[in-house]
Amino acid sequence: MKGLWIKTLLVSLVPVFLLGFVSLAGAGSIRIGGLTDCTGATSDVGKDYALGLVEAWHYVNDTGGINGKKVKYTWFDYGYRIPEALTKYKLLKRMRVLAIEGWGTGDTEALSPTVLKDKLPYVSASFSAHLTDPAKSAYNLFFAPDYSTQARAALTAWYETRWPKHKDYNKRRPRLACVYAFPSPYASSPIKAIKDQAKMLGFEIGPDQDVSLTAIDTKSQIMALKKFAPDVCWHGNTTMTVSATMRDAYALGLGADWLVNFWGFDENLPKMAGEAAEGAMCAAPAYFFGSNKGIMKTVKEYCKKYNPGVPLKNRLKFTVAAWNNVLLLREAMVRADKAGDLSGPGILHKGFETMRGFAIAGGGLGSSPVTYTATDHRPTGLVPVAELKGGKFQIVTTIDVKGRWPKKWKTEWLGW
Template sequence: MRFSRSAFAIWCTAVVLAACGGSGERAENEILIAAIFDLTGPTADVGVDYADAVQGHIEWLNGRGGIDGRPIRLIYQDYGYQVPLAEQLYTQFVQEGALVFMGWGTGDTEALRPRIMEDRIPFSSASLSHVLGDAHESPYNFLVATSYSDQFRIVLRWIAQDHRAKEGDGNAQVAFMHNASPFGLSPWVQGGEDYAREIGVDVTPYAMSRGATDYTAEFSRITQSGARYVVFQNTSAPAAVALRNARSLGVDATFVCLNWCANALLWRLAGDDAEGVVGAIPWAPLTDDVPGVRDIRDYLESRGEDYSEKTNAYTQGWWTMGLFVEGIRRVLDAGQELTGENIKNAIESIDGLDTGGASPPLTFTPTDHRGSKGLRLFRAENGMWTAMTEFLTAP
């Protein structure tokens, strides 16, 4: 098999990371956190950066003395996006004493919700399914980035405004190309369909089958429908395939990526075909020089890594870990016992956590675990993501 340089780098990193997980004896004052990552499965194209960021934040923090002098220890394993394995690893790591759990996918996170609640384990994953931020339904789950549904609403509102500015009247026609999974359908079934109808935008979903290398049939139907906007809810690799396909077919549309394909990897895979794509980006790309990414950039440079090659999944993973560090620090500062329930309560007290412009300030309450309601829209220009709006809040 012949690998491109980027694919080979991802593969090498995945092998190294997968080999480093596991358990063993730990020091008495260590704080144990567990994680599952997708390093070899269908979303590994962005999963490797997210995993590296979670581990990187812990290494960076421990190099500064940990939390009140207590180091964090991370136990983790690649689960390849397999829900049964996620459930097995969750059980194993909780039995080993993990106080906090970092998950990944929508299907496995939703499947684990009842057990997370029963075990009282503060939990966050890369999944931004809207229901996971419902504190009544998911009292121990926390969303640290704008939910898929809120992302989709922001994009649909922008499309409606852009369509009116260009066409004047009539409903905007939108093709929603999504991963064929709960992750892909999440923004549509959890509020997106109703909101589109409410604002007069006509949306047609198109499933992107796993591993597809050609979307000619889908784009033929999209062209016949008259859609002038195509929104991707998928990771970078399949979105890049679709973009190359659409450009070669001469599809006349504005392309929009929700967060998992609006990243640096899209450029590497799609090349010039990514030019002009609009990205809904909850966490700043590392090329966006705001205070909230400078520690990350310094850390990566200290390891001899080029931050411009990282996706914004790295920013999201770093700050997701950072939120739980803040919760743990508040428990320790209050002199309380370090338990899952106390960490949960501490996170629910966070009001306007400043992320240095990497995202809107994060706020959690006992009734709302969706910490961020906004994002900026960026445009792909000359190999970079350029901000085209200020932070937009979901309606």
């Protein structure tokens, strides 16, 4: 079934890729590049994001482009291989793209010094906090709270809504353990931050457990966790291994709640993990795909129009994340173009860094208003937190990380 889905996806996307590739010389057009993972270790979530990027750029062109200029979007599947990402980046640069829609943390961080040197805006699906300090990564941007801010918010939400209901509340400290792929820059990105937050809140922190991004059997890690008996576990991987871990934890009676990083908590999770996923929590920086709020009707219409071979029931929240990043980049380019400087530096300084509380699509994609300054590229500190209850996603609370810890936000937390 998974193989069939991949085949359907690639058949639907390849014509779009070729169309963009062969028509780059069109007069009055703007070239945008893309790097995605449709076949690699994170393709379980990357395919949906790739679809969303294509559909969102169609929407941009259908609604006026960049002040009347059409966008030519050309993308490559680099299979979550950093060397391949570097090669494809060089190709996109030779094609003179004005900006790139990127994907993973490992490749985005590896490319960051080059992107800075080339002054090429790079809007990624990686929300790594390492990319938010303009002194080091000025041309790296994204729409959502960074992974570290999301992790701090998720743990705080659990501590304030779940822990007071625990039978041991006021009798002992809550216990946290982290489960993630140690070698993965994505999975390990927020670990330092969530442990720092845990110490601030008075948690006892147990030993980390290494679970690869492609693991389907995690029983040995669960048995190790049982010795520590955590009250809550953080899982930093993508949905496939998150669901496998949850199933093993449920079967072996771990008895802990789960907090999950953004790319491991989606509409497939209840399908794959069943009851084992009940009560899991995650930051929700944008609408889930099933929402009918804002412009979600339009998003779904574009899904059906440009990728009819993928049923709406199989689409995920990552489509919505893609639209947020596309419309964010569009706004930056519109502003830069109006200022007469549609270049990399112009898009950054006269586009992104002029945004103050900017609501992407008027807030119609469920994201928090974003702000970028010359010294801080963290988009927002406002983090809605969702839980899975009865197979449905619902917002439990919203944690204002910046507002609640303003001194630490300003002086300590930038870049990690």
